[in-house]
Amino acid sequence: MSDEKQGVTRRDFGKAAAAVSFAAWTARPARAEVNTETLKIGLVGCGGRGTGALIDHLRGNDNVVLVGMADVFQDRIDGAKARFGKVPEIASKLAIEEDRCFVGFDAYRKLLATDIDIMIHATTPYIRPVHVAAAVEAGKHIFTEKPSATDPKGIRLFIEAAKKAEKKGLTLVAGTQRRHEKSYVETIKQILDGKIGEILSARAYWCGTLPFAYDRKEGMSDLEYRLRNWYSYCWVCGDNIVEQHVHNLDIINWVMGGPPAKVMASGGRAWKPRTEKYGDIYDHFSCDYEYPNGVHLLSMSRHWNNSHNNVSEAVVGTKGQSSCRDMAKDDRNPYEQEHIDLTASIRGTGPYLNEGVRVAQSTMTAIMGRMSAYTGKQYTYDEALNEDLALVPAELDFTKAYPVGPIPVPGT
Numbered sequence: 001m002s003d004e005k006q007g008v009t010r011r012d013f014g015k016a017a018a019a020v021s022f023a024a025w026t027a028r029p030a031r032a033e034v035n036t037e038t039l040k041i042g043l044v045g046c047g048g049r050g051t052g053a054l055i056d057h058l059r060g061n062d063n064v065v066l067v068g069m070a071d072v073f074q075d076r077i078d079g080a081k082a083r084f085g086k087v088p089e090i091a092s093k094l095a096i097e098e099d100r101c102f103v104g105f106d107a108y109r110k111l112l113a114t115d116i117d118i119m120i121h122a123t124t125p126y127i128r129p130v131h132v133a134a135a136v137e138a139g140k141h142i143f144t145e146k147p148s149a150t151d152p153k154g155i156r157l158f159i160e161a162a163k164k165a166e167k168k169g170l171t172l173v174a175g176t177q178r179r180h181e182k183s184y185v186e187t188i189k190q191i192l193d194g195k196i197g198e199i200l201s202a203r204a205y206w207c208g209t210l211p212f213a214y215d216r217k218e219g220m221s222d223l224e225y226r227l228r229n230w231y232s233y234c235w236v237c238g239d240n241i242v243e244q245h246v247h248n249l250d251i252i253n254w255v256m257g258g259p260p261a262k263v264m265a266s267g268g269r270a271w272k273p274r275t276e277k278y279g280d281i282y283d284h285f286s287c288d289y290e291y292p293n294g295v296h297l298l299s300m301s302r303h304w305n306n307s308h309n310n311v312s313e314a315v316v317g318t319k320g321q322s323s324c325r326d327m328a329k330d331d332r333n334p335y336e337q338e339h340i341d342l343t344a345s346i347r348g349t350g351p352y353l354n355e356g357v358r359v360a361q362s363t364m365t366a367i368m369g370r371m372s373a374y375t376g377k378q379y380t381y382d383e384a385l386n387e388d389l390a391l392v393p394a395e396l397d398f399t400k401a402y403p404v405g406p407i408p409v410p411g412t
């Protein structure tokens with residue numbers, strides 16, 4: 001059915017979507033006027049990005065202090081502290097108390113039981129919905145990294161938590177920093193205002209190299225190895241389309257005003273050895289997404305070494321095309337800016353932000369592409385979201401076995 005027959009032009013679709021997101025941006029739940037108190041931060045997931053996000057937060061804001069930390073591994077907490085100690089400009093904002101540093105799978109709960117105001121959350125993706133839901137229950141504001149989950153069950157939990165956060169007036173910012181990057185913000189505003197006409201098609205690529213794969217150290221349990229070598233196992237990372245390509249899919253969803261209606265995808269494993277170190281994930285995906293108004297998005301996500309790399313987005317309209325970031329220049333660090341916007345929302349000095357549903361939809365866009373490639377089936381968004389698919393083991397126990405799953409073969 002053509003768009004016109006449905007009474008909606010492509011342009012109307014984009015405008016309506018823009019209006020919805022503007023309303024969400026400005027509709028502020030009831031809460032205290034302006035909060036000038038010192039905000040206490042708890043960091044959950046103290047690896048590379050957790051440490052980096054915390055430094056971004058402290059650099060970007062005044063009147064904020066890090067008071068506590070949580071991780072499954074003690075060495076990650078120790079490593080984060082050592083890194084903080086090497087950044088002189090954040091020294092006055094470190095007030096880490098030893099009795100607020102927790103280790104283990106319940107460490108997040110213990111930290112949430114303290115009087116922290118904000119949880120900065122940067123664990124590996126598998127556990128994010130559980131931690132975010134608990135933080136909302138505990139009444140904490142949240143910065144949480146992408147992707148939101150690795151399976152539909154996790155996405156549903158994350159969306160429920162994000163909606164509850166809004167009802168409670170809690171701020172939730174997600175680590176899709178392009179949404180805070182001036183070049184994207186101002187270009188996409190112009191695209192939504194019709195600068196390149198009606199959108200006809202889109203492209204999104206994360207064609208890069210393999211970020212890491214570690215050898216198993218002697219004596220390491222299955223679970224410890226899954227968590228440390230996490231970018232090889234689907235239940236932990238979601239596969240490369242979910243883990244990294246979510247950034248690019250999120251940009252196109254932003255332009256299109258929401259997630260695609262359906263997807264048909266292919267993928268596979270071209271070079272990775274079939275060993276435990278390289279796990280059960282694919283090394284390439286190609287997806288054809290279709291949005292509700294009939295616009296198609298060509299997406300590619302891959303981890304190939306010694307190949308042509310391309311991490312970018314583009315949209316083609318009736319009056320021109322855009323890289324989604326070519327109509328303005330960047331003059332600020334988006335990784336810091338997202339934390340400045342987070343505290344402005346909490347304090348009431350900037351617009352209220354709850355990016356939870358939106359980042360979950362973009363993560364689900366990636367998950368449905370993966371589901372289509374793994375099975376060879378076409379999926380609608382709703383079918384994929386509601387599928388009874390839960391990858392994360394119900395029990396996490398270092399003494400138990402966690403065998404690597406089979407590499408998916410479509411049609412079987």
Ligand SMILES: NC(=O)c1ccc[n+]([C@@H]2O[C@H](COP(=O)([O-])OP(=O)(O)OC[C@H]3O[C@@H](n4cnc5c(N)ncnc54)[C@H](O)[C@@H]3O)[C@@H](O)[C@H]2O)c1
Nearest residue numbers: 045046047048049050071072076122123124125145146175
């Ligand atoms: N926005 C960006 O540009 C960007 C950049 C890098 C990473 N990230 C995201 O940040 C997340 C973390 O990536 P990373 O590179 O820091 O990985 P990492 O392995 O360095 O850190 C992850 C940390 O989470 C901890 N963890 C795992 N399970 C936990 C649990 N149940 N409770 C508490 N802690 C737990 C790990 O022990 C580890 O310290 C990923 O989701 C990744 O996509 C985002």
